[in-house]
Amino acid sequence: MEARLMNGAGNRFILADVRGQVARFNPAREAVRAMAHDHHFDQLLVLEDSDSADAFMRIWNADGDEVGACGNGTRAAAWAMMQAHGSRQVSIGTAGGLLLARDAGPMTVSVDMGVPRLDWQDIPLARPMDTARLDYACEADGVRIEAPGAVSMGNPHAVFFIRDVEALPVARLGSEVEMDPLFPERVNAGFAQIHDATHIRLRVWERGAGITAACGTGACAALVAAHRRGLAERKASIMADGGELFVEWREEDDHVILTGPVEDEGPVTLDLR
Incomplete structure (x- = not known):
């Protein structure tokens, strides 16, 4: 073939x-x-x-x-x-x-x-929780991360906001988050560093694939989660390991547009x- x-x-x-x-x-x-x-x-x-x-x-x-x-x-x-x-x-x-x-x-x-899914049952989570800021924390290699935003873009994402994503042990933390019982279908773990309201650095541990050079749904989830927390505007550049993606969460119809x-x-x- x-x-x-x-x-x-x-x-x-x-x-x-x-x-x-x-x-x-x-x-x-x-x-x-x-x-x-x-x-x-x-x-x-x-x-x-x-x-x-x-x-x-x-x-x-x-x-x-x-x-x-x-x-x-x-x-x-x-x-x-x-x-x-x-x-x-x-x-x-x-x-x-x-x-x-x-x-x-x-x-x-x-x-x-399409429209991001933000209800806890749509992620899905194992129990009711505010998806803008999950009551959840993970620790690996002496590094603690907590309070991610959760978004489904047709697949589940947990987005953590990090001060220095380059120094983060993404593989260790991502593999722990992916398999946590809070996420019954496993989860993609995103690690976002906000440079400013329109520029986000993102690294992703993708369920079933590990660290990826880029993740389109992960970029969409990062923008949505960041905007819900007041950290980003509705349109931003998302810099992944492999290149730049552009995401807009349109106000008029709630749809997320991914370009790259x-x-x-x-x-x-x-x-x-």
Whole structure:
């Protein structure tokens, strides 16, 4: 099976288009993990036929678990679809909802990620709690972090606000937060340093993938969580390890818009049986 290796701000994906095929792609967890080991990607993206969108996209993390949302992956898939169709916008169905993407310039794509989900049951959390400031703390390697904001962008995020994110033991803390019983579906852990109201430095421990060069839904969650705490405006630049993303939480309709670069690293051959 011919597929493409792509990335969005360094967040790497394998994108396979199986539209028109009769058999549904249902890989074993071990098969996805083997692909991730061989090709060094964060998520496997598979485009399938859809009756209500240009395609339906299924998403697997590098650990083999299927998940509901991937912001940068949606942008990468949308770019490939627009190139193939000769269009400037596409619609992509996901388990997290219908997403609309558009061409935003050379090798740049914007995607409407919809309305953030902020109720404790929507994250989800194991018990009722104020999601703007969780009553939660974690400690690793002598470093204590606490009171994250919780946001679902189709997948769960806990965003901690840190004074010096570069010095933070992200892997140790992120792995602890991901598996905490407060988060019954595990959680993506974001570590945000507010430079000013429109510039945020972000590092992310992604559930099922570990430290990633960038995380699109994580960038969206960081902006939403920061704005809810009065730390950022509704529109900001999010600087990830792999590059810069731009997020706007629109006031008029509550939708979150994610914009950033896409890179096509070329074809790869996969055994998707």
